Amino acid sequence: MSDNYISRAKNFKTKKRLGQNFLVSKEIIDFIAKCASDNDCVLEIGAGAGFVTEKLVDRAKKVVSVELDDDAIKVLEKNLASKKNFKLIKGDILKTDIVSLFEENERIKVIANIPYYITTPIIVHLLGEIDDINHKTRNKIDEIILMVQYEVAKRIVADEKSKNKEYGLLSILSNFWAQTEILKTVSKKMFYPSPKVDSALVKFKINKTPKVKITPYLKQTIKACFMTRRKNIKNCLKNSGFINADEAIKNSSLEPRLRGENLSLEDFYRLSLNLKRSEDEIKS
Numbered sequence: 001m002s003d004n005y006i007s008r009a010k011n012f013k014t015k016k017r018l019g020q021n022f023l024v025s026k027e028i029i030d031f032i033a034k035c036a037s038d039n040d041c042v043l044e045i046g047a048g049a050g051f052v053t054e055k056l057v058d059r060a061k062k063v064v065s066v067e068l069d070d071d072a073i074k075v076l077e078k079n080l081a082s083k084k085n086f087k088l089i090k091g092d093i094l095k096t097d098i099v100s101l102f103e104e105n106e107r108i109k110v111i112a113n114i115p116y117y118i119t120t121p122i123i124v125h126l127l128g129e130i131d132d133i134n135h136k137t138r139n140k141i142d143e144i145i146l147m148v149q150y151e152v153a154k155r156i157v158a159d160e161k162s163k164n165k166e167y168g169l170l171s172i173l174s175n176f177w178a179q180t181e182i183l184k185t186v187s188k189k190m191f192y193p194s195p196k197v198d199s200a201l202v203k204f205k206i207n208k209t210p211k212v213k214i215t216p217y218l219k220q221t222i223k224a225c226f227m228t229r230r231k232n233i234k235n236c237l238k239n240s241g242f243i244n245a246d247e248a249i250k251n252s253s254l255e256p257r258l259r260g261e262n263l264s265l266e267d268f269y270r271l272s273l274n275l276k277r278s279e280d281e282i283k284s
């Protein structure tokens with residue numbers, strides 16, 4: 001198969017509505033492919049014209065690609081028909097039961113250049129919500145490597161010490177069940193058609209246990225504190241219906257004037273415990 005990716009991409013009718021921007025840099029394609037080893041069972045989301053797919057099937061034990069575009073499917077079926085370790089699924093990844101695509105004893109490594117407009121829904125689909133202990137897809141996955149917008153990548157790996165308000169709900173969702181890091185920044189010039197922004201490869205290494213224990217009010221507390229970024233946690237919690245916010249904040253050794261972006265996962269954990277404890281005391 002030819003590595004003349006730019007020429008091949010130009011012959012493919014890209015669809016803006018599907019967020020198709022094909023990676024045409026051999027250097028980056030090879031870098032992504034090397035993230036897979038001969039023992040890996042890979043799930044690829046959005047194979048597109050198959051440039052990364054072709055490299056993955058030569059390295060991985062098994063590759064399952066989920067693709068929605070009929071034109072892309074025709075190209076993939078033609079170019080990869082002889083690959084016995086390749087399986088193509090037509091469908092919307094957000095409506096796909098990922099676990100059913102693999103054998104019971106197979107662990108999954110996700111490698112994907114995803115449509116940027118559904119980045120957060122895809123992450124939620126793969127990881128589940130922060131309080132979803134028995135999320136079957138996450139429990140099947142060992143590692144996720146996603147190509148996302150660079151600004152989104154910075155939000156994914158951010159914590160309460162990060163600058164420029166990068167830390168938020170996406171950061172917490174991404175890091176609650178995983179360890180995240182940016183593997184490589186990728187110029188917009190590496191794609192055809194070229195998007196308006198640069199991109200980055202982000203790695204999620206899945207943890208068997210969450211970063212902090214899940215409490216009854218943890219998810220509700222986190223969402224409340226990020227509801228209005230310009231408001232402090234005291235006002236955010238009260239606006240969300242927590243009448244015991246003052247006491248809970250005090251018992252958590254937090255300043256009422258702090259904002260959600262200033263709190264670590266451990267801070268949210270303590271705060272949610274004290275909100276629940278204060279409510280129980282009121283009821284009793």
